[in-house]
Amino acid sequence: MPPGQPYPTGANNTRRTRPSKKMATKLAALIVLVAFLAGPPACEGDIICFNGWLKLPIQDPRLCPQGSMSRMNGRTRALVPVPRPSGLGLGLGYYNNRSSRSYCPRAEGIVRDAVSKAVAAQPGIGAGLIRLFFHDCFVRGCDASVLLTTTNSNNSDTEREGNPNKNSLRGLEVIDAAKAKIEAACPGRVSCADIVAFAARDASSILSNRRINIRMPGGRYDGRESFSNETDQLPGPFSGATVLLSNFKAKGLTSDEMVTLSGAHTIGRARCAFFSSRFSEMDPTFAAKLKAQCNDDDTNVDQEHVTPEVLDKRYYQDVIDGKALFTSDAVLNSAETIKQVTENAKKAGAWERKFERAMENLGKIGVKTKADKDAEIRKVCWKVNN
Ligand code: HEM
Known part of the structure; x- marks a missing residue:
């Protein structure tokens, strides 16, 4: 996508792509061949399968014994014990502190207004915003990497192009609208990652008729990289x-x-x-x-x-x-x-x-702060600062 052009909004997506059947058939044929050459797997941990976003037409039980085609994800990541997300550096009312350089008291109100308007016009956008937060936080932490169309390394094959996201995400235009207003009110202070988190909080509140009130802290910084293949960390609909x-x-x-x-x-x-x-x-x-x-x-x-x-x-x-x-x-x-x-x-x-x-805990995963060398407050949410 050329610089300067906003990314396509999920709201207007009428054509949505699905995992290619041809590709899936080829992959299936390949793994079956490998399976027969290699013999039965020694243990579950040796199995190489696909993440749960592809339903393969041929399933070899020797490769994915429980019918799950998503072992690769689980296998590689389950082995290392991972600490609970700490959310170190985050705080409630982060932008309300007068003595802080991040002071921007209107920030959360601007997000709330943008989300309220969007959800009133189309409730599905609220669903999109909640999912956007999940997809952001699960890949590279909550750093708005999911929003990028171009990155510090000039990569354009970003998370947005990954199977779970392509032609599926909704609510991106709400984040953009909120960011533009916030930048006008207090430039360079409020991260896109925080806007995504506040938007998910507000959408949850509105769609639950105020029964769900998330205490969402702020203080996240935005990342400068994003890669489509890292979206395989998101579980898929075919995952067991x-x-x-x-x-x-x-x-x-x-x-x-x-x-x-x-x-x-x-x-x-x-x-x-x-x-x-x-x-x-x-x-x-x-x-x-x-x-x-x-x-x-x-x-x-x-x-x-x-x-x-x-x-x-x-x-x-x-x-x-x-x-x-x-x-x-x-x-x-x-x-x-x-x-x-x-x-x-x-x-x-x-x-x-x-x-x-x-x-709240989802919003604490892999958070970047001021101290991180590869973090910033983006000027616009879909591209890194120069
Ligand atoms: C547990 C593993 C999960 C899997 C496998 C999964 C998978 C999916 C899939 C396949 C869709 C439909 C996408 C499409 O057809 O384009 C979807 C939609 C959705 N997911 Fe998940 N999801 C998971 C967890 C979550 C979590 C943790 C959240 C939020 C906290 C979430 C929120 C949503 C929402 C709100 C939608 C509807 C989005 C819309 O209407 O635009 N999902 N999910």
């Missing part, structure tokens, strides 16, 4: 339970936080490509309804069918009832996580409190 847990553990988050944050799938939309292979595993009436909606792989449907625009605990009842869309949702019914799912579904207010805390 082991992989999901490993992915979250790799970021210092717990199994309970994984289950809690997955509850965000109670809002927003999803493409049929990501769940049409598992209609037979769903509640039959629900599957029939979805089948009727899915004209092709790129059709979007509501992720939750009862209260699709409300951030509530409804998702967990759907998981129990076989009305969840992705494999990654349905596997929460497994032994390791079913207790949390049931609790979240039944106990009033319990999930909302857990979601508040889990979002």
Whole structure:
């Protein structure tokens, strides 16, 4: 994308790409060949598979024994113990401190206004903003690397081009609008990473009818690099339970936080490509309804069918009832996580409190601060400063 041109907004995306079937077939053929040459894997840790964003047409159980095609993620990252995200350097009301060089008392209000307007016009944008925060924080930490279209090393194959993000992210224009206003009010003080975090907080509050109030600190700095291949750290819709847990553990988050944050799938939309292979595993009436909606792989449907625009605990009842869309949702019914799912579904207010805390912790992953040499406060959110 040429410099000076804003990135395409998710809101206007009508064409959405899906993982290439041709590529998946080639990859599948290759791994099957390798499998036969190599013989059965010695242990799970030796298996090389794909991250959960590709549903391969051929699955060799010797390669991915539990039907999960996302071992690579889990395997490489589960081995190293990762500390809990510390969020060192962050603080509540960070921009309200008069004696600080970051003083910008209007910052959080500007974000709130931008998000309120956008969500009032289209609630799905709120879902997009919550997801944007997750996708930012899981790759290189919460440093707004997800927003870049060009980087310090002149890379244009950024996270935005990765499978989980391409033609899928929504709400980018809200971040841009807020940033432009904030820059006009107090130039060079408020990071894009903080704007993404505040926007996710505000979208959660609005879509939950103020039942979810996240205490989101500020003080993050923006990163200067972004690479599409690093988005393989994001779990995919075809990921199994082991992989999901490993992915979250790799970021210092717990199994309970994984289950809690997955509850965000109670809002927003999803493409049929990501769940049409598992209609037979769903509640039959629900599957029939979805089948009727899915004209092709790129059709979007509501992720939750009862209260699709409300951030509530409804998702967990759907998981129990076989009305969840992705494999990654349905596997929460497994032994390791079913207790949390049931609790979240039944106990009033319990999930909302857990979601508040889990979002706070998500926002503390890999945070960059003033002290980091490769960090800055960007002037515009989609490119690094010169
Ligand atoms: C646990 C692993 C997760 C997987 C495998 C996953 C996967 C996905 C996929 C495949 C979509 C649909 C994308 C598309 O069709 O273009 C989606 C949508 C969404 N995800 Fe996740 N996700 C996960 C966790 C999370 C978390 C932790 C959050 C937030 C805290 C989140 C929030 C959302 C939201 C709000 C949407 C709807 C976005 C929109 O409507 O624009 N997801 N997710």
